[in-house]
Amino acid sequence: LPHHSFLSPSSLSPPPCLQSPPQVSPCPPRSCTDVICCALFLVFLAGYMVVGILAWLYGDPRQVVYPRNSTGPLGLRGDQASGAALPAVVGCMMPRDPGVRGGTVRPQHWGGALVVAEEWLGAWVARGTQASGQWFSLSSPPSGLLIAMLLSLLFLLLLRLVAGPLVWVLILGVLAVGAYGIYHCWCEYSSLRTAGASIKDVGFTTNLSVYSNVQETWLVALIVLAVVEGILLLLLIFLRKRILIAIALIKEASRAIAYMMSTLFYPLVTFLLLIICVAYWAMTALSNSSAPGCSSISGNETCNPMTFNASQYQPCEVVGCTFYAYNTEGLFQRNLFNLQVYNVVGLLWVANFALALGQCVLAGAFASFYWAREKPRDIPACALISSFLRTLRYHVGSLAFGALILTIVQLIRIILEYLDHKLKGAQNPFTRCLLCCLKCCFWCLEKFIKFLNRNAYIMIAIYGKNFCTSAKNAFKLLMRNIIRVVVLDKVTDLLLLFGKLLVVGGVGVLAFFFFSGRIPINDARFRSPSLNYYWLPILTVVVGAYLIAQGFFSVYSMCVDTLFLCFLEDLERNDGSVEKPYYMPTSLMRLLNKKNQKAEKK
Template identity: 30%
Template sequence: MQEASSDLNIAWRELIYLLLIALAISLGILIAFRYIVSYVIYIVLSGSVVVSIGGTIYLWFAWYQENKAVKTGKIHVDDSSVTPYLIYAILMTIVAVVTILVVLVMRKRIALVVQLFREAGKAVYSMPALLLQPIYTYLLIGLSFVAWAYCVLWIESAGELYKNRKNHLHYKKDAVLVTARWYNLFLYFVMAEFYLGCQHIVVAGAVARWFFTRDKKRLSLPVTRSTCCLLRFHLGTVAFGAMIIGIVRLLRAIVAFIQNRLKGYDNNCVHGILWCCQGCIWCFECCLKFLTRNAYIETAIYGCSFCTGGKKSISCTL
């Protein structure tokens, strides 16, 4: 905690500059989506291909140079980065091949993507209040983080004080405090996902109302009406989806905690199993977030439950 606060005290100006630069880039992209969306799409696709190919060439060249330095004796094998460069080069090659194949396969649908982004730009310009939704969301998530950190301080400073063999003082936690520690983390995960889910439903409801209204002049406060609809009908849907994702995130945190506790033990088999578990849970979490977000969209449009919206989103995706 002390190191983090000292780092923030030193680099707060740089962080503010980076935030302002990111804000300027975001506003520039919004303006570009409104007027030159087709050029932006082609630039993004071309840039993705060029960056992936360039990264692949650089990593293979770096691996070749490192391997050559090892063979000539300029670098000792133990001090070299031959294996990491080889792994990164192979992974980057796979990414480049997949990117190129996706661009080639989807090239006939670029016009559809351009039209979708053009409509999205029109929606944002018609409803500028949509731009405030992420600000509200992340302010609430930040407040939840502060509440979580406050509870962490209380939990970690509670318990029976004892002195270990190195004469260091620690607080011994009983089962209630250990449970409270994990329950506090679970609540933070659920609240963060709840606020994000509320944002998805508000945005989806407002955009759907804007898109399906033929006479745009008859629209009256679509974002406000979508928010009222969320508060009246869909809070339970969002809470259910947030709880599911929160459980999965808690499982990832538990696996990471076990990995951290087993760092001192030299057991490659156990470490490999834990890494596989971490990767599988992460993939499952990403898929679950994707399906949940689509279920929220279906709920905002049709007013259905979470499970019904999930079924509709899966059928639309497949």
């Protein structure tokens, strides 16, 4: 194979950094990548924590829930409206010089917040205790989610045995649907042509349903479907070998998952990290938006209405701890908008980093499977944990770099959506067209960056290089094999789509028949509950089943992509000789008419 410019002679050997045992091919030392971006990310996280602390100290989320009157108190119940919840100053009426003096107002909302939190916690515990008895019964949504998990796992494991027939059945099914569409369009066209219905009789109308009754509509549909069907048949004929390669990689992905079952549950870690990110962002945004601050008048005194002692303020004729006003001139209050922007950027960057971490960790685990010389003997015992620790130790900066690029594009899209919302009433067609084009372009750019980042993380996990080098090498490698990329991507998408429909549809149908009472069950413990609106638990089960299937199949998709890049690297860097043997499975070598030479016995 030709030597490519981005490959140094020393890199032509198989990637040794993931092999085990090390004596097979010694592992070169790794080093931390993109250190500057790593430091920037850590500093940003420290600032994000400061923003959250300030929001918690100055904010009062109860203001979003409860109204506040003109004198300051919140509209709480008697047991909640404690004096500690009132921001107040000392008001004093002097005997001969009428006037009010006071001090800086500071919200004393801790007591009320603790009361509200205590009630929320108590209600949550009560609801959990009440529902715990039915948690594992067949009449609860978690049972449906468990069924979805088992179906997803079973489907992925069966792909190792039935991936080939299933892919061909799905491809032929798509062709059959197209053929039926051609037949239906021909029947409609023939009947309308006999009846004499033509577009000339209808003319132009905004009622689109009218066009379904003219022969030209079905003729156009017939021609389009026929052209698409012909293209699909030609692609099937000329790309059948690449389809077989895709099937072999899909089978190998099922084999890898069977050896590393723990990878199927890693999406729970990513999901937990995303929940923490969203919860932190929501609490910070809520606290920032409810931080009115407090006003100040002459003096520096604050007071608590519950512990205020009027005798300390003599010779005041009338003295009291009263609400004055909120401050909008403080440093924190003047920068509320900037803090909210920082909060949004923090959410996007941290969430994208969590997703990038999951992709890189899974890629490292699956790459260690591919580059193992003897499977399963040379597969690391704790491949997932080793990949996780290796990624955190060396490649936080690279993941943060890729996440930052994606975050910038997403921020631009958010700004464009905001401008589009503000300019909806504008009657300038050029502005609307320009915004629409920009939104479309940045949507495509975001999709491309996600695709590039995903493959860059795979190369980072394999070779341990920085983000830019990994992204460049991955892009060049994929462009040299663009037809294989397209075929594998579409075959995998079709297969996983069928799997999702099978899992979600099966669980949804089962939940419908159960909760609607159409499955007769005599045992009272497993009997369907009497529900007025049974669509709510059905919808809960369907959404949960989709999320579970998405989590399982995302791991499978990452496995296929990782093994595909490893396969392309293996094909370009090795030649089957004793010095540079292939690492691909025997099924792929047979498809490519390749084999490894055996060492001569002395």
